[in-house]
Amino acid sequence: MPHPLALLLLPFAWLYALVLRVRNWLYDSGLKASAAYAVPVVSVGNLRAGGTGKTPHVAWLIAQLRQSGEKPAILSRGYGRRTRGYLRADAAATAATIGDEPLQHYQDFGGQVPVAVCENRRLGIDTLLRTEPALTAVVLDDAYQHRRVRPVLNILLMEQERPFYHDFVLPAGRLRESRHGAARADVVIVTKCAADLSVADQAAITARIRRYSRPRVPVLFSTYDYGAPVAVGASAAPAGREIVLLTGIAQPGPLRGYLTAAGYQIRHHAAFADHHAFTAADIAAVAGQLQPGQSVFTTQKDAVRLLEPALRPALAGLPVFYIPIEVRFLADGAARLRSLLPPLFQPQAVV
Known part of the structure; x- marks a missing residue:
């Protein structure tokens, strides 16, 4: 049942959904061009505004493409940057110039x-x-609603929670478009x-998704594997198990859950908005x-922004560490997703 305030906002949500439905129909019917x-x-994206894990899933996809001999590139809008237009990441790039997630991708690879x-x-x-003629693939980060480009594989992410x-x-809610937008997803x-999500629970979630997606679209499940703390700056290792948590991401809950389960005691959480x-x-x-004896823990995406040149003097001497994450698929999800990649590299019709 929606929150009472959401009920009051539903007429505006219906109007917004109608506008988007007409827009999608124009693209689906070919009346608006899609290249x-x-x-x-x-394309990797979501229906819901906020963090669904796009960055680590894009990284997983890029790693798979490279292992198979392809030469992919990543293209993002660069949310949160203070620049406009086309920019290519290089050694001088900062979160302010290209955005935190693109900079993280550049550094990761x-x-x-x-x-x-x-x-x-x-x-x-x-x-x-034009500038990278050797490219064999382009991965769009957060482009599910960007209909002016026609992807050969449209990956939709959805948080379990x-x-x-x-x-x-x-x-009224957090969806960028109606639930029926899931029908465009190829996976x-x-x-x-949860790493131990049962087969029965996976089947129940799949059934709910397939009320809106195409009938035989694969529904896969992924979790996060968390790595050992990585120093941001000159710190060597965390001094103890008591920490101050610093986050500027949409959904810090999974990280808090992991840290608590791993035996860390969060004495204070400085929580900021996504891309703060x-x-x-x-x-x-x-x-x-x-x-004394405490450390600051943060995420890798936040660490990218903390290392802005103007902030380094303030950060100097503080024991700050980020927790790296990697995507791991449940059951045979990784193999199923990998199997979708080779057919993409057959000749494509260009419009």
């Missing part, structure tokens, strides 16, 4: 994978293909699952919460 490309374009940002995805793809089939369109991945641009005052406030 295809000579190289495969893969050691600069060996082209990473670019552009609000206009068609311009971004055209520029990548926040399923789209229990949500409503903005502003649905249920993310941030940290300031020296924010860091000073966190430092003020630290007691």
Whole structure:
């Protein structure tokens, strides 16, 4: 049952959903143009606003493509950056210039994978293909609603704890479009699952998804594997099990759950909005919460923003660590997703 405030907002949500439905119909009917490309374009996105795990799933996909001999690039809008237009990540890039998630991708792959940002995805793809002629694939990060590009594989992510089939369109809920948008997905991945999610629970979730998706679309399930703390700056290792948690992500709950289960004691949680641009005052406030023997833990995406050049003096000397994460699929999910990739590299019709 929706929250009472959501009920009041439902008429606005219905109007918004209607506008989006007409827009999608125009693309589906061909009345609005949607471009295809000579190289495969893969889209990773969601229906719900907020964190569903796009960044680590894009990283997983890029790693698989590289292992199979392909030369992929990543194209993002660059949410939260202070620049506009097309930019290619390089050694001088910061979260302010290209956004935290693209910078994380650039660093994760050691600069060996082209990473670019552009609000206009068609311009971004055209520029990548012109400047990187060896590319064999482009992965679009957060482009499920970007209909001006026609992907050959449309991957829809959905958090287990926040399923789209229990949500409503903005502003009554958090959906960017109606639940029926799931019908465009070629594969649905249920993310941030409990590692021991039962087969029965997976079947029940799959059945709910298939009320909105196409009948035989694969529904896969993934979880996170958390790594050992990585120092941000000069710190060597956490001093103890007591920590101050610093996050600027949409859904810090899974990280809190992992840390608690791993035996860490969260003495204070400085929680900011997703993509928050940290300031020296924010860091000073966190430092003020630290007691002797405690460390600051954060996420890798937040660490990218904490290392902005202007913040490094404020960060110096603080024991700050990020917790790396990797995607792991349940059951045979990884093999099923990998099996969808080779057919993408057959000749594509270009429109």
